[in-house]
Amino acid sequence: MDNNLSPEHFHLIRKVLREGPQNAEDRPLKRKRRRVRDYGSNESKPAVTISIDSSSDPEPQAEVVDLDSPPESNYPEKDDDLEDDYGEEDYRSDEFEDVTEPATSDDIGDVSVTIESTSKKIKNNNRVKNLCSNEERRWRRYYHMAYLACLMVHGADVNEWVNNAKLLRRLSKLIPESLFSLLHPEKDEEMPLRSTRKLLDGLRKCMELWQKHWKVKRRYTGLEYYMRDWQEISGKPNLKRKFTEKDFVRQVLKGHGNCDLATQGFVALLRSCNVNARLIMSCQPPDFTNLKKREPTSTRDYSYESVFKYPIFWCEVWDKFSKKWITVDPTNLQTIEQVRNGSKLEPRGVSCCKRNLLRYVIGFDRKNGCKDVTRRYASWYNSKCRRRRITNNESGSEWFDKVIRALHRRKRTKIDDYEEEYFNQRDVDEGMPDNLQDLKNHPKYILEKDLRNNQILKPNCKECGYLNVGNGKQILKVYDRRDLIDLKSAKQWYMEGRVLKIGSRTRKKVMKSNRGARYKNTDGAPEEERLYSVEDTQVYNPPPASVPDGKIEVNAYGNIEVFTPTMIPANCCLIESPNAIKAAKFVAVEYARAVTGFKFERGNASKPIIGGVVVAKWFKDSVVSAIEGIEYVSETEEREKHELSALNDWNVLLMKIRIKRNLNLTYGNVQEQVEVESDEDQSSDEAPGGGFFPSANAHNEEAKPTAIDSDEAEYMDRDRMGGFKDGKKQTQELGNKSFESGGFIAPEKEKSATATEESTVEQDDNENYEQFMEELGFSDKE
């Protein structure tokens, strides 16, 4: 997840959705091994997963798990009554693990002792048992993202339905003139508050009107938009019936449907009389921070009211007088509020939050804007809400921003500024958390004990608050995160292209663990590492190359380190190409191999990555053209190889035809039968002579197409088609340096742009061909 937000990212999500969590195929070996070990110590997992799956929905996970799960024989008939056997099963699997090991030591007398220790172990192990595997964690994270993205796209879709012109026209007729004027009050210059009052009044009346309009209020049939836990996630979505815009419009006009629909209709109603109303959706993807393998058995059924007490959809109306958004929940709680420090819509209570965990509240406005307005509804956004969001790390928030940006289809307005200001104020008002947990990773505050090894507080900075721990037994100082300074060692700074300023003093000394010193002095004596802040460093200015001959200063290994662009000497440039070294050697100029990074491997060594060469600027052109030359040559070589194989195939084909003709001449015409035979021949053992196909590859490939990556397959496909008219493909790739070659058939003159050039080449080619055929003992004239 780390290389975020490339198309691969979405590809991965798609993959995740397709595969389910436990697909063992095409994973690095390393992972596989780790998982096997995991199962070894923890065998209850697969069995449980399977039984859950089979009891609820059949889903892809179930069958995949079968692939690499240990034999299930340990758990006879565990398919049903999962709940009841739950604890016992755990216990048993524990016992299996812990007892078998000592048992292999052939010492029977110790058994009683072993069991005793096991029972203790069980207690300890039991709590760890319920943590899901690393792989499952990643999968949950991706699933969470995919789920969230889908919800948000869905929200944007519904928002567009709400803007349906026909719907708005029909709905506007529901609003009487008096109500319309209430919704659009005049600005009261003396007391703007009075205008707001009027608007609120109008909204209340609208709400009442809407409640009358909405005749049939259906209950939810399932969990609908509410949060599922991981065991309820099934690989197969229910696509029985698609709810379309048409259905939506019809149902809203009729006033039939559940709470969600009613709210969406209400937004449409407000928009129909030109009120700036937002559709708000609280997205409820499954909780990726929940790493439990499965939920505890108890507390599974909640009453309808407690689960669906708080809405998923609601409405916000822009109040231009107070410059704030007004929150309206017309159906569930039926309230109107101006949110100050906490909202009534924020779900409270354990059972509620199991199904409705406020994390992503997204607003969709009438101009197709999309904004994250969670801040308004989460009273503890920074200390509690944040950590449950995917934005709790950098790559996650980048991703989230990208999704928002994709759905936000309007320009920024004044209203956005006001809202941002409001959110900032809310951040300030949230204040300091009153417990240790919430202070951990808090974006604004930090405890001294939570400082990283490489962090210090600004000298002489003052604490900004205190925290009571253990009922006032201890008082901890809380600091502002802005007083934090990140430190790095001189070497680390160098990796960022910075060196220490003269006379800078170390800010902190830490004991170096012997990780870095593995090769050097392995006597285990820990070394001291001096750390510095950014202010102690300056940008490294490498010595320039000597002027006439372009000699570059290199380090002890004969390289120059180029970790950042600033590390290239002023009068030099970096040429990044795998052929750069060869090229620089070829043109015999002064150069230095450029180390652009390091590669770490599981072994002991880390290898420098030579990303290219650094040469003086005045040598750049010659090196670049040398590289081009090298590339050109290698391309040509490749193509020649290809041509040769194509010609070879033609040779075989012609040979066959000749043999056939000779046979016909000698033994009379038995065309049909012979043809059939020869066909068979070709398809069976004469693979390489496959006529137009350049190589046996084609056949092999068809035999096992699945093993080949789709891209590659495509490439090979082209290749196969290429056969003898390959030249076309190459012309496209090489542009005007075209070689209409590879041919047996003279290339067509279709690309007349470079016709003259081509024709000469053609001739050459034909000559070549004839020559070649003669060499092979062929002659066309025969």
Place this chain on the structure above:
DNA sequence: ATGGACTATGCAACTTTGTTGTTG
């Protein structure tokens, strides 16, 4: 009953310039 401190656990991050043998 609830919330928070504390603890065990496993995962992730960090590490920052090889060696030997075979083939062409």
Place this chain on the structure above:
DNA sequence: ACAACAACTTTGTTGCATAGTCCA
């Protein structure tokens, strides 16, 4: 003899997030 390449290697420590437990 030399260059190019492949195979081998399968670490160790710290810090962090989470679940679960216990206690006020």
